[in-house]
Amino acid sequence: MSPALVHQLYNLTPLAVLGAIAWIVSRAARTPLWGEALRRLRRNPTARVAAAVAGLYVLVAVADSVGWYDTASQERRTVVDAVFERPRERTYSAPLADRTFGEPRPAPLIGRHLMGTDGVGADVLYRALKGVRTAFQIGGTTLCIVTPLALALGLVSGYHGRWRDDAIMYAVTVLSSIPGILLQIAMVLVLGKGVPQICIALGVTRWVGLCRLVRGEAIKHRDREYVRAAKALGVGDTAILARHILPNLLPVVIISTTLSFSSLVLAEAILSYLGVGVPDGTGSWGNMIDAARDELARDPVIWWNLGAATVAITGLALPMNLLGDALRDAVDPRLRS
Amino acid sequence: MLRFVVRRLLQAIPTVLGVLAVTWFLFFGTVSAETIARRNLSSKNPTQEQIQGWIKDHGYDAPPLVQLRRGTLDLLRFRFGTSDSTKEDILGRIRQGAGPSMAVAGTIFVATVLGAILTAVVAAAFRGTYVDKTVTVLCVVGLSVVYTVYVIAGQYFLAKQFRYGPVWGFDAAHGIWKYIVVPSLIGFSAGVAIEIRLYRTFLLDEIGQDYVRTARAKGVPETSVLLRHVLRNALVPILTNTVAVVPGLILGGLLLENFFGIPGLGSYLVDALAANDFAVVRAMVFLGTLLYIVGLILTDIAYAIADPRVRLD
Numbered sequence: 001m002s003p004a005l006v007h008q009l010y011n012l013t014p015l016a017v018l019g020a021i022a023w024i025v026s027r028a029a030r031t032p033l034w035g036e037a038l039r040r041l042r043r044n045p046t047a048r049v050a051a052a053v054a055g056l057y058v059l060v061a062v063a064d065s066v067g068w069y070d071t072a073s074q075e076r077r078t079v080v081d082a083v084f085e086r087p088r089e090r091t092y093s094a095p096l097a098d099r100t101f102g103e104p105r106p107a108p109l110i111g112r113h114l115m116g117t118d119g120v121g122a123d124v125l126y127r128a129l130k131g132v133r134t135a136f137q138i139g140g141t142t143l144c145i146v147t148p149l150a151l152a153l154g155l156v157s158g159y160h161g162r163w164r165d166d167a168i169m170y171a172v173t174v175l176s177s178i179p180g181i182l183l184q185i186a187m188v189l190v191l192g193k194g195v196p197q198i199c200i201a202l203g204v205t206r207w208v209g210l211c212r213l214v215r216g217e218a219i220k221h222r223d224r225e226y227v228r229a230a231k232a233l234g235v236g237d238t239a240i241l242a243r244h245i246l247p248n249l250l251p252v253v254i255i256s257t258t259l260s261f262s263s264l265v266l267a268e269a270i271l272s273y274l275g276v277g278v279p280d281g282t283g284s285w286g287n288m289i290d291a292a293r294d295e296l297a298r299d300p301v302i303w304w305n306l307g308a309a310t311v312a313i314t315g316l317a318l319p320m321n322l323l324g325d326a327l328r329d330a331v332d333p334r335l336r337s
Numbered sequence: 338m339l340r341f342v343v344r345r346l347l348q349a350i351p352t353v354l355g356v357l358a359v360t361w362f363l364f365f366g367t368v369s370a371e372t373i374a375r376r377n378l379s380s381k382n383p384t385q386e387q388i389q390g391w392i393k394d395h396g397y398d399a400p401p402l403v404q405l406r407r408g409t410l411d412l413l414r415f416r417f418g419t420s421d422s423t424k425e426d427i428l429g430r431i432r433q434g435a436g437p438s439m440a441v442a443g444t445i446f447v448a449t450v451l452g453a454i455l456t457a458v459v460a461a462a463f464r465g466t467y468v469d470k471t472v473t474v475l476c477v478v479g480l481s482v483v484y485t486v487y488v489i490a491g492q493y494f495l496a497k498q499f500r501y502g503p504v505w506g507f508d509a510a511h512g513i514w515k516y517i518v519v520p521s522l523i524g525f526s527a528g529v530a531i532e533i534r535l536y537r538t539f540l541l542d543e544i545g546q547d548y549v550r551t552a553r554a555k556g557v558p559e560t561s562v563l564l565r566h567v568l569r570n571a572l573v574p575i576l577t578n579t580v581a582v583v584p585g586l587i588l589g590g591l592l593l594e595n596f597f598g599i600p601g602l603g604s605y606l607v608d609a610l611a612a613n614d615f616a617v618v619r620a621m622v623f624l625g626t627l628l629y630i631v632g633l634i635l636t637d638i639a640y641a642i643a644d645p646r647v648r649l650d
Binding site (some may be wrong): 321 | 363
């Protein structure tokens with residue numbers, strides 16, 4: 001296949017993901033529980049603002065996933081590259097300045113930069129935007145590892161009990177007694193830097209919490225009458241788990257997933273700072289913060305690099321946290337404090 | 338009580354064995370000795386002799402059984418061996434680092450738990466009012482900021498601008514307090530939000546109970562209801578959740594010690610990460626896990642003492 005065609009096929013990925021999410025939401029909205037929850041969410045002004053901000057991030061992530069093969073540079077260029085990439089300056093420059101910063105003889109800049117430039121002269125706004133896709137990749141992929149794993153093992157453990165429960169809970173106990181950050185840094189050290197490695201490390205350490213939650217819920221539902229009725233009618237165990245118990249656990253799972261998304265985004269930044277994060281060349285807020293560690297010690301201070309990365313990362317984590325809280329209130333009003 | 342403690346200790350044995358299996362698999366099962374050697378050798382394209390020499394020199398050529406012993410029995414007996422990158426004795430370095438680390442982590446732990454209880458009580462006392470709402474909003478915002486930003490911004494404002502303490506360094510001879518004030522303040526701010534949220538829910542759960550209504554009905558003043566009835570009962574879940582602060586303390590140790598030049602276990606681990614020092618990371622993961630397991634056991638014992646409903650046998 002020609003490289004151009006391969007790059008066209010890449011473009012289908014974000015569309016497929018978005019399509020799948022839209023299909024699930026529209027299906028869910030037709031069920032009474034989720035329809036009511038969505039109506040409550042729509043009435044909640046905080047949730048609406050949070051959803052709008054998160055939507056903007058999704059837009060940037062999609063724009064950075066749709067691209068084409070650039071024959072001149074022999075690299076893939078995305079919509080974000082085309083719109084926001086700026087020519088490289090010599091070194092630091094303040095936001096909207098027309099000269100470089102901190103040099104004995106400030107040189108004039110090639111262009112204006114809304115958020116200034118960093119030490120190697122790259123546009124800070126562009127770098128911050130490039131971090132969006134990485135954040136979604138890490139958050140999304142990790143959740144795709146964590147959620148099915150935790151659901152399957154939690155359901156089996158809670159529903160079947162006995163030796164299956166013992167075996168799974170032993171694994172959960174062992175993994176949860178290793179402090180997460182230690183296991184994560186050890187795993188990325190051993191496996192090597194990279195986005196997939198980070199997702200594996202975060203996935204291995206994060207599934208245990210959700211698994212415990214699911215197991216507890218499964219135990220609660222195991223002896224309910226609807227489950228007994230299904231059993232009496234001759235429905236198999238797998239079908240009972242998948243078609244009867246699972247739908248009842250979805251609210252818990254979805255709320256926990258939303259809330260853990262933001263902590264995964266934050267975890268990437270911490271791992272990058274510790275030197276076991278995203279490799280150079282991939283957009284990453286963690287690497288921006290890492291680069292900024294000495295910039296506040298300079299005089300005059302360089303604040304825009306750290307500032308942009310902080311705003312970018314908090315701007316995604318905060319709406320996701322707020323959405324998670326709002327979703328919990330909307331799905332189960334009894335939990336409302 | 339003794340029986341309960343002994344049984345709880347025995348229960349920890351399979352867990353520790355499992356942890357040993359996980360770390361052993363991670364460090365000896367997923368990467369080859371050659372990969373470790375390549376990562377440690379500074380030259381970009383090491384020759385085969387250099388690689389073999391490094392593997393031999395650092396004991397990675399040992400037969401599988403010796404590797405297994407190193408990954409299990411030696412760790413259990415705290416024989417951590419020597420560092421891959423500096424050849425230093427790991428246990429000796431851990432002994433030196435434990436003091437400074439405990440000083441920082443201990444201060445943050447006490448400050449976080451006490452500060453969170455105080456704030457949560459205030460929020461619960463004014464529940465539903467703007468005081469409560471402000472606390473809740475601040476907590477969500479606090480949760481959404483990366484730890485590293487707290488560290489960098491905290492050092493700039495607290496140490497550099499307000500001069501509450503030195504920006505860098507640690508000298509036990511000149512009184513350690515001076516050096517740990519700023520790191521502790523930062524660790525406290527970064528970790529307190531999630532605890533406040535948790536403790537507030539615990540308090541609100543108790544406020545909804547029947548005995549609170551009874552206390553109010555018999556004329557107990559609201560302050561007394563809150564402090565003597567609600568808080569005392571909420572302390573049981575709060576107490577058992579204090580151990581949940583520990584992973585945050587470990588993370589704080591890694592970032593704060595590295596950033597403020599405190600020669601503790603955290604900065605030792607961060608340096609080892611930068612140097613690709615597998616032996617040190619392996620020892621530290623095991624030690625950190627052991628400490629956490631001890632914390633979990635202590636919590637269970639504290640829970641059994643605090644809550645008479647917990648049956649001991």
